[in-house]
Amino acid sequence: MTAVPAFTPSTAEARRVLYQLVLCRGFEERVLKLVTDGSIRGTTHPYVGQEAVAVGACLVLRPQDWVISTHRGHGHLLAKGGDPNRLMAELFGKATGYGGGKGGTQHMADFAIGHLGSNGITGGGIPIGTGAALSAKLRGSGQVVVIFFGDGAANQGTFHESLNLAGLWRLPAVYVCENNLYAMSTPHREACAIEHIADRAAAYGMPGMQADGMDVQAVAAATRVAVERARAGRGPTLLECKTYRFLGHSKSDQRVYRSREEEASWRERDPIARWRALMLEHGWAGAADLDAITREALAAVDAAVEFARQSPFPAPEALTEGVFATPGESCAN
Amino acid sequence: MRELTYWQALQEALREALQRDPLVFLLGEDIGEYGGAFGVTRGLLAEFGAERIRCTPISEATIAGAAIGAAVTGMRPVVEIMFMDFLTLTMDQLANHAAKFRYMYGPQARVPLVLRTPAGGGRSYGATHSQSLEAWFLHVPGIKVVAPATPADAKGLLAAAILDDNPVLVVEHKLLYATTGMVPDGEVLVPIGRAAVRRPGSDVTLVAYSYYAGVALQAAEQLAAEGIDAEVIDLRTLVPMDTGAVIESVRKTGRLVCIEEGTRSGGVGAEIAARVSELAYEYLDGPIRRVAAADVPIPFSPPLEQLDLPQLADIVDTARQLCRG
Numbered sequence: 001m002t003a004v005p006a007f008t009p010s011t012a013e014a015r016r017v018l019y020q021l022v023l024c025r026g027f028e029e030r031v032l033k034l035v036t037d038g039s040i041r042g043t044t045h046p047y048v049g050q051e052a053v054a055v056g057a058c059l060v061l062r063p064q065d066w067v068i069s070t071h072r073g074h075g076h077l078l079a080k081g082g083d084p085n086r087l088m089a090e091l092f093g094k095a096t097g098y099g100g101g102k103g104g105t106q107h108m109a110d111f112a113i114g115h116l117g118s119n120g121i122t123g124g125g126i127p128i129g130t131g132a133a134l135s136a137k138l139r140g141s142g143q144v145v146v147i148f149f150g151d152g153a154a155n156q157g158t159f160h161e162s163l164n165l166a167g168l169w170r171l172p173a174v175y176v177c178e179n180n181l182y183a184m185s186t187p188h189r190e191a192c193a194i195e196h197i198a199d200r201a202a203a204y205g206m207p208g209m210q211a212d213g214m215d216v217q218a219v220a221a222a223t224r225v226a227v228e229r230a231r232a233g234r235g236p237t238l239l240e241c242k243t244y245r246f247l248g249h250s251k252s253d254q255r256v257y258r259s260r261e262e263e264a265s266w267r268e269r270d271p272i273a274r275w276r277a278l279m280l281e282h283g284w285a286g287a288a289d290l291d292a293i294t295r296e297a298l299a300a301v302d303a304a305v306e307f308a309r310q311s312p313f314p315a316p317e318a319l320t321e322g323v324f325a326t327p328g329e330s331c332a333n
Numbered sequence: 334m335r336e337l338t339y340w341q342a343l344q345e346a347l348r349e350a351l352q353r354d355p356l357v358f359l360l361g362e363d364i365g366e367y368g369g370a371f372g373v374t375r376g377l378l379a380e381f382g383a384e385r386i387r388c389t390p391i392s393e394a395t396i397a398g399a400a401i402g403a404a405v406t407g408m409r410p411v412v413e414i415m416f417m418d419f420l421t422l423t424m425d426q427l428a429n430h431a432a433k434f435r436y437m438y439g440p441q442a443r444v445p446l447v448l449r450t451p452a453g454g455g456r457s458y459g460a461t462h463s464q465s466l467e468a469w470f471l472h473v474p475g476i477k478v479v480a481p482a483t484p485a486d487a488k489g490l491l492a493a494a495i496l497d498d499n500p501v502l503v504v505e506h507k508l509l510y511a512t513t514g515m516v517p518d519g520e521v522l523v524p525i526g527r528a529a530v531r532r533p534g535s536d537v538t539l540v541a542y543s544y545y546a547g548v549a550l551q552a553a554e555q556l557a558a559e560g561i562d563a564e565v566i567d568l569r570t571l572v573p574m575d576t577g578a579v580i581e582s583v584r585k586t587g588r589l590v591c592i593e594e595g596t597r598s599g600g601v602g603a604e605i606a607a608r609v610s611e612l613a614y615e616y617l618d619g620p621i622r623r624v625a626a627a628d629v630p631i632p633f634s635p636p637l638e639q640l641d642l643p644q645l646a647d648i649v650d651t652a653r654q655l656c657r658g
Contacts, residue, residue, distance in 0.1 A: 066406070103437035111441045116405060121429050127398020128430060134399055135406040138358065138384065158425075161395035168390065322436050323474050325443045325498035 004209070007221035009059070014275075014284040015293055017055055017216055021272045022297035024051040024075040027084060028247075030301050031074070031091060035251050039309075040091050044105050047075035049214075049246035052271035053178050054079035056211075056219025057146055060227055066114045066136075066145045068129035070178075071106045072245070073118030076148055081113045088304035094311035101314045102322070116145075122183075123149060123156030126175070130162040133173035133236070144172045144230045146223070152183025154197045160204075163238065167205035170235035174226040177240045178213060184249045185257040198240035206236045213243030214269040217278070244269075334517055340510040342484035343373045343449070346491035347411065349520055351381050354409060357495060358385040360400055361413030370415045371451055371510050397423035397448065401431050404446040404500075411495060417452040417504065418461045420469075431500040432475030447494045449503040452480075453544055453594055454642050456507055460630040463638075465543075465595040467504050467571055471604055477525055478571040480504040482546035484514035486569055489523030497525060504571075506544040528575035530582070534564035537652050538582040540605055541592040542568040545643065549592055552648040561656050571601060579605060580613040587618035588655050592648055597625035619658075622651045 009017060028046040035044050047054070050072070058067065058079040069076040077087055082098075090097025090108055098108040109117035116132055119125040129147035136143040153159060154177055166173045177197050181188050194200070201208030207229075211222035219241055226237035244266035248255050255263070279285045285293070337345065350357045359374060365388040368375025378386040389396050393414060400410040414420055420427070427448070434442040454463035470478045477499055481487040487505070494501035531546060532553050541549040546567035553563040564582050568575065583589050589609055591602030602623040609621060624643045632638050 068402075099437050099439050102439075107433075107437040109434075109438040109442060111405070111438075116402070117434065117438055117442075119430070121425055124398075124425060124430055127395040127426060128402035128405070130395065131399030131402020131404075131410075132406045133402070135403040135408045138403070138408060158394050158398060161390070161392035162398070164390060165392060165395055165399065322439065324477070325435055325440075327498070 004221045004225055007217050007224060009220070011284050013059065014279055017059060018275055018279060018290065018293050019297045020055045020079055021051045021216070021275055022294050023084065023300055024054065024078050025272060026298045026301045027074060027078060027087070027304070030305060032247070032251065034305070041093065042104060043250045045072040045250050046245065046247045047072050049266065050178055050180060050243045051075055052216045053176065053213045053219055053241045053243055054148070056216040057176055057223040059216070059220045060224040061114070061144070061146060064114060065143050065227070066116050066129070066132050068116040068125040068132065068145065068147050069118035070125065070148050070150060070153070071118065071120050071122065072150070073106065073108070077108060077110065077115055077118065080115045082110050082115060084300050084304040085307040088308040089311045092308040092311070093313065094308055095314040095318070096307070096311040100318060102318065123153035123158045125149065126153065126156070126158050126162045130166050130171060130173060133166060133171035134169065136172050137169070142231060144174060144227050146174045146176055148176050148178060150183065151177060151179040151181065151188045151192065151197060152186070154200070155191055163200070163204035163206065163236070166236040170233065172230035172233070173236040174223060174230055175236060175238045176223070177238065178243050179240055180243050180245045182249070182257065187257065196240060198238055201238035204238070206238055209237060209239045211239060211241045213241030214271045214274065216271060216275055334515045336513050337484050337516040338510065339484045339487050339512050340371060340373050342488040342516045343491055343505065344377070345516070346488045346495070347374065347377065348380070350411070350492065350495045351377070351385060356407065357409045357411060358387060359411050359413065360387050360389060360396055362389055362391055362415055364388055364413050369413055371507065373449070374413065393419050393422035394426055397426035398430070400446050400448070401426060401434070401444060404444045405434065405442060409445045409495060411447040411449065414448060414450040416462050417450045417466050418464045420450060420466060427476060427500070428473045432473045435499070436475060443498045444500045445498045446500045447491070447503060448500070449491070449505060451505045451507050453506045453508060454631050454638055457633055457635050457638055459633045463631040465593070467502070468595050468600045470502055471572060471601065475500065476572065477501040478504060479525055479569060480543040480571060481569065482509070482543055482567050484512070485516045485521070486523050488516050489521045490525065490569065492520060493522045493525050496522070501525070504543060508544050523569065526570045526573045526575060528569055528578035529567045530564065530578070531567045532563065532565040534562040534586065536562045536586055536656050537588040537590060538564045538566060538579065538586045539590050539592060539648065539652060540566045540568060540579055542571065542601070543594070545592045545594055548645055549648060551645055552652065555645070555649050556652055559653065561652065563652055574604070576608050576612065579609060583609055583613050584616045587616055589617070589621045590624060590648065590652050590655060591621065592624045592643060594626060594642060596628050597623060598628050600625050619655050622655055624648050624651050
């Protein structure tokens, strides 16, 4: 097992972590209300409970490093520095959203901040992130790609193909498995022949690491080791973060496949409560500071909802526009 | 102009793109020393090295996905999938991601990805190595599809595909690799989306592409000997399709035969027929006819395979019946 030096954030980082944790949580809780009251159509896959993974992993990345996300992806976008206004507007199907309202909850990208897209197909992003890592290597750009996926995606063929390719070519990729113990309703123990997904790394010539996915510091520490390894040209890492989604798979999930006692035991490990306690313990902030940061993050959610509500729907001509790129048009990448 | 084989013409497009643009690289199974299953990439490894002529394990889904990831981050990958049948393994990546990124993610997303693959039967390779699956991609907006019939078009369409900022599927044909034709020197681009009139005529329009564009020309020669003047349209590009060229031809001839190697139901010919019915019905002097493979998997046994695949005589007979009633 790879040795993991402890990660101690600067005071500014610690405050940013709290802001992002609360932003991710507050955003998702608000989205659920908006889906329930009909303001947002379709479905949603809340990230509540798993925030420490996105926030911890993105904390050690450079702005030019890439992440690629999953269908439960709002948290990854926010943690990489995404704009809550454009994210919320996309959920409302508005023209000001990340995809101009044409992508929706599972299909958003912001290449300018190094976010290569969330993805509606379980495991669909794993080979794409692998290709981004190949691109970084071919160009010698020094960029690292963090590829987020869940325990369910780890059973897709593309997971195995991609890790084999990345191990073979020593690509600058960090495969971050958010093992939240359930692929929709299917428990990990009923879907995977081994207990720890990290153990699969051995088959692909890369180190396997595990981190407590409820603990920002643990995730950041492990990701930092993997990112430094990738950046030094020593190849990919598989990092498994054991975590838990506090809510259902999507809005209609009654959670019949797990007990309320199990949920309560994981809620006791809430990453936000844990981080607040840590900040007080280390003197990174006082209680009044914590409350102020929390209010600030929740105000950003309020502002995002207001922005989304005030934004226009796409014009009718948007329906048929943008299927293909046309020569000479401006592009962000 | 020199005479080149189809495979040499494809290779020339690859070589020139590799020389011109350091962002272009090749990705695929056995494309290195082996030169690819049909020899298109032979010699390129020695010329450009293993970083750019990148041999992969047998992992079609991830080859396609990795190419998408490389493409959206600014590279210009050219993938070879050894047989078109193996596109089945890449379909999530192509249909759900490559085709949709730009529409879903907006103008920031460009997927300049080329995927070359050999289609077609006629060699008794059996049901999983002989298919023509290009019609599938007419139903997934966001991927362009080209299917060159001549060495010159093979070079020009592949070169255009590599320059294109969108995913482009280049459908090659196993029976064409060894065929020869005159090919211009240096960079040559055949615009994607434009059909070619291979033979002007006034009695009936034969629309085909890839290997069958040549078969349609042979059919036209036979028909000419019987006094029937057939116009042959080579579509060259299936997405976007040059519907205007077909309609212009039908306005002259009043009769249309759609020819393809894929299975009949839901095929390219069905699409052409529907478009002409919708847009140019008044010019038709008779029903639109289709020549296509039967709705069966491709059989192995040589006589059965020939029975299944469209034959020269089928095209001649169909056009004759249409013209003579």
